Amino acid sequence: MLQVTNLYKVFNKGTVNERMALENVSLSLGVGDFVTVIGGNGAGKSTLLNCVAGVYPPDSGSINLDSIDVTRMQEYKRAKYLGRVFQDPMRGTCGDMNIEENLALAKRRGQHRGLSWGVTSKERIEYRHLLKSLDLGLEDRLTSKVGLLSGGQRQALTLLMATLKNPKLLLLDEHTAALDPRTAKKVLDISDYIIREEGLTTMMVTHNMRDAIRYGNRLIMMSGGSIAVDVSGDEKRKLTVEDLLRLFEKAKGKEEDIPDRMILG
């Protein structure tokens, strides 16, 4: 489903702040794969996700989605294939618009937008039904401004919006990092439920080792811009935090410290 080949990305090229963010990253995801991506600050996990999403182009290498070359495709164009949830709950939704308007914007992802109504009454019934499945009491608040929702509710709504059109690939960029632990757990469980229910191919960036182990069928750990650890299947299922730390030590080879929040998480 996703084919990333020899990806390179350098920030601030030719200046003193030059930083190699991605160094020869190759990654292949099959249909229905749910990979968790872990790594310290500056390891390249968000850069990888942003390159796949088209926020900025890679310096070299290629990205294929379901055998479509999207390497140079503009962000809004490839959005047709992607569902995205951001770290900041404010970024995934329009705070000044209400719940149904937000959902309706997502409902038309990849479709022509014309002069027909932005929200139809048929959609409202569908949205109410979908929101009910989140079990957050949002089904009776279709016309509430999204800005009035809590961070957790906003992320759950963003998740619903991202998966409404059955994306080829779901990109979750530390989407629970800004939430309190209980809400984070709830949003993660909802994510896991939707991903499994719809059989979505997913990349989930997280800084929490335990979450990275608990969810998904594959785990990659990034370090210094490249993939240091890649485990899947049975090996992934038996993985413990201690194993992961050991693998990381072995793989990195540079004098790079594991950030505290990654261990403590």
Added chain:
Amino acid sequence: MQEIIIGAISLGLLWAVMTIGVYITYSVLGMADMTAEGSITLGAAVAAKMISSGRSPIYGLLLAITCGMAAGLCNGILHTKFKIPSLLSGILTMTALFSINLRVMGRANISLLRMPTIFTPVSDMFNLDKGSSVIVVGVLVCAGIIALLYWFFGTEIGSAIRATGNNADMVRAQGINTDTTIILGMMLSNGLIAMSGAMIGQSQNYADLQMGTGAIVIGLASLFIGEVLFGKRSYFIRLTSMVFGAIIYRIIIASVLRLGMPADDLKLFTAITVIMALSLPNIKKFAQGKRRSLSGGQ
């Protein structure tokens, strides 16, 4: 006094169209579009030129709207495709329009005295004086525009434009080209502003190269007055509040002039009104912070 009020209402109704245009760029898209200063004159210039060369006032009005939309298109392209910050791109378009307006008119002003205007059919049909017919046309035009925009912002494209001003990242993630939505918003805005200019020119019987100076500040002042009076409620109410804001602004201006303020100070007065509206929330916050720190709490 009654005469002054009626004059203020008729002028306010025409400026209301401009205020709604400013509302689209300032409140919906979230950018201050200086093009307004040029496109209001452009509208007046195009309509006046057409009427004085014998074309029908309706034709002049439609052409004025089209030209205003073209000005919005240019500014939108400068901002989105050439990545010029919106404030600067607006100033550039406004400056360029100054020369274009002069070329359209051929001289610094065009008189429309004793020529037909869009108000003439109404005053002929109902046997009204000019001021009253301006009010009739103004009310009809404003009602039409509010209905049209209320519908438009409820459509798929309209929702996308609204969302762009709110959260462009999210809009792109939903597969919408935000360049297109910004350009569309600017075209709509400047089309309305040029329409307003065309009507203002015809109501005062002349088009003048300088009439756009300070227009954006007048638009913003009217917008804030509308918001203060009606609050940020539903779309319908917000659009309607722009009309009342524009009328009340005119009444305030007429009143202070009558109370003896020299007309030369008008722009200063308007600017101060806008400064107060913009700074009031911060002053309030500052005052609250002071109070809290005085009472020893956090």
